[in-house]
Amino acid sequence: MALEIKQSLRLSQQLVMTPQLQQAIKLLQLNRLELAESINQELLENPLLEIAEETTQDVEQAELDAGAEPESEVALRSDGQESEAAGDDAAEVEAAPEPPSDREVEVDGQINDEFDWENYLGEYSSGGSGYESIVREDKDAPAYENMLSSPPSLRDHLLEQLSMTGLGPDELRVGEAIIESLDADGYLPLGVEELAQVSSTDTETAERTLKVIQGFDPSGVAARDLRECLLVQAMELYPDDEVLQRIISDHLPDLERRRYQVIVKKLKIDMDRVAQALDAIRCLDPRPGQGMNNEQAQYITPDIYVYKVDGEFVIMLNEDGLPKLRVNNFYRESLALGGDAEAKEYVRGKLRSALWLIRSIHQRQRTIYKVTESIIKFQREFFEKGITRLKPLVLRDVAEDVGMHESTISRVTTNKYMHTPQGVFELKYFFNSGINRFQGQAMASEAVKERIRRIIADEDTSKPLSDQVIAEMLEREDIDIARRTVAKYREMLGILPSSRRRQPLKGFGKPKG
Numbered sequence: 064m065a066l067e068i069k070q071s072l073r074l075s076q077q078l079v080m081t082p083q084l085q086q087a088i089k090l091l092q093l094n095r096l097e098l099a100e101s102i103n104q105e106l107l108e109n110p111l112l113e114i115a116e117e118t119t120q121d122v123e124q125a126e127l128d129a130g131a132e133p134e135s136e137v138a139l140r141s142d143g144q145e146s147e148a149a150g151d152d153a154a155e156v157e158a159a160p161e162p163p164s165d166r167e168v169e170v171d172g173q174i175n176d177e178f179d180w181e182n183y184l185g186e187y188s189s190g191g192s193g194y195e196s197i198v199r200e201d202k203d204a205p206a207y208e209n210m211l212s213s214p215p216s217l218r219d220h221l222l223e224q225l226s227m228t229g230l231g232p233d234e235l236r237v238g239e240a241i242i243e244s245l246d247a248d249g250y251l252p253l254g255v256e257e258l259a260q261v262s263s264t265d266t267e268t269a270e271r272t273l274k275v276i277q278g279f280d281p282s283g284v285a286a287r288d289l290r291e292c293l294l295v296q297a298m299e300l301y302p303d304d305e306v307l308q309r310i311i312s313d314h315l316p317d318l319e320r321r322r323y324q325v326i327v328k329k330l331k332i333d334m335d336r337v338a339q340a341l342d343a344i345r346c347l348d349p350r351p352g353q354g355m356n357n358e359q360a361q362y363i364t365p366d367i368y369v370y371k372v373d374g375e376f377v378i379m380l381n382e383d384g385l386p387k388l389r390v391n392n393f394y395r396e397s398l399a400l401g402g403d404a405e406a407k408e409y410v411r412g413k414l415r416s417a418l419w420l421i422r423s424i425h426q427r428q429r430t431i432y433k434v435t436e437s438i439i440k441f442q443r444e445f446f447e448k449g450i451t452r453l454k455p456l457v458l459r460d461v462a463e464d465v466g467m468h469e470s471t472i473s474r475v476t477t478n479k480y481m482h483t484p485q486g487v488f489e490l491k492y493f494f495n496s497g498i499n500r501f502q503g504q505a506m507a508s509e510a511v512k513e514r515i516r517r518i519i520a521d522e523d524t525s526k527p528l529s530d531q532v533i534a535e536m537l538e539r540e541d542i543d544i545a546r547r548t549v550a551k552y553r554e555m556l557g558i559l560p561s562s563r564r565r566q567p568l569k570g571f572g573k574p575k576g
Contacts, residue, residue: 093478102420236262249292455495
């Protein structure tokens with residue numbers, strides 16, 4: 064059969080993801096801090112972008128100058144449905160009300176978001192206190208933010224104590240090896256033999272130096288296990304309490320498993336004495352190094368604020384740290400002038416990129432606003448009365464309500480937090496499965512978890528409730544739940560089983576015999 068070359072025409076549909084659309088999808092799933100970082104990066108890379116108060120007229124005029132039809136590259140539709148070019152991942156443009164901005168201040172009927180900080184600081188520092196002259200004379204003084212001090216670390220704190228012990232060179236070398244080997248909780252993961260090998264000394268010197276380090280502050284530091292950590296603290300705080308020291312030394316596993324009768328029989332003491340020892344052990348610190356951990360707590364900054372005003376919930380998007388962008392007029396006007404064709408094409412490309420970024424940011428804010436409105440509509444009882452009124456909700460419910468695809472809702476609710484009258488919650492917290500009820504509507508799984516937590520919090524610690532008993536109690540409250548589901552939710556809440564929640568009852572009396 065002879066081979067031949069011929070041309071044919073064929074129609075087909077395929078998913079097209081333009082770079083601009085990929086950028087819009089990426090911006091949609093960023094939280095506020097990540098968005099601010101992305102914007103700052105674009106400001107560095109695109110000379111046509113600048114920080115200023117931009118208006119819709121500026122953007123439309125810039126689009127005309129760029130020779131592009133507004134929003135034509137992704138075929139976005141105002142009805143909220145996915146475009147043919149992008150399929151499920153198209154970001155929808157909605158006719159949502161613009162979220163209010165809290166960064167503008169109204170003065171004498173006019174909006175003014177600029178303030179002469181330089182003049183303000185100059186007047187403030189010229190009060191005749193002499194401070195201004197001191198700062199100006201010291202030209203090489205460090206910046207104020209670099210003068211902040213941080214608390215000493217566990218390592219520095221222990222090394223300072225080691226330097227004041229008067230130990231010899233060998234002991235100092237072992238002590239430094241011990242301090243450098245401690246983990247974040249203050250425990251020593253090395254044995255005496257390993258410690259002697261690391262510090263090139265004998266085991267007797269290593270053991271002797273370790274005892275010295277274990278006497279440092281914080282008490283219990285450099286212990287090799289929990290038993291040794293608690294025992295060191297007990298010997299320091301309760302030096303005359305031999306019963307407490309024996310319980311920690313020989314019966315810590317029995318305490319963990321709530322086998323109090325075993326301790327009573329072996330030590331020949333009554334239950335009151337065991338209860339007293341248990342109270343003392345609860346006051347000890349099982350992680351002595353954590354108190355001097357220099358890691359700063361990471362506070363959550365909400366992306367959305369929801370307030371109740373006159374019986375209605377008001378939504379405010381957190382725009383702190385988000386610069387307002389506009390197109391640089393100098394470069395935009397240069398397109399109308401004659402010049403090198405290659406340079407004009409470069410400017411036109413950067414102009415399109417700048418316009419798309421501005422539109423994508425506005426579109427992202429409108430989408431978040433719409434999704435938040437829908438969540439409030441579905442979970443209104445939660446916002447008014449708390450976690451126990453949380454309802455089952457899935458992404459499809461919100462997607463159908465706002466006319467978007469589930470993938471878009473998933474991106475909007477990823478890694479974003481909402482400040483509500485009930486506290487700060489991740490947006491995905493409001494989406495959860497349901498637990499059936501014998502009568503009426505299903506109950507959200509998070510609400511069931513909260514109910515289990517409250518039941519256990521109110522139980523008699525001497526007779527803790529089993530998972531089966533809790534399941535029966537929930538059934539009497541019209542909640543259809545199995546024992547294994549109660550056990551799963553209890554474990555998710557970080558609550559121990561009933562056998563390990565039991566506490567000794569004071570006044571139990573001495574054992575028979």
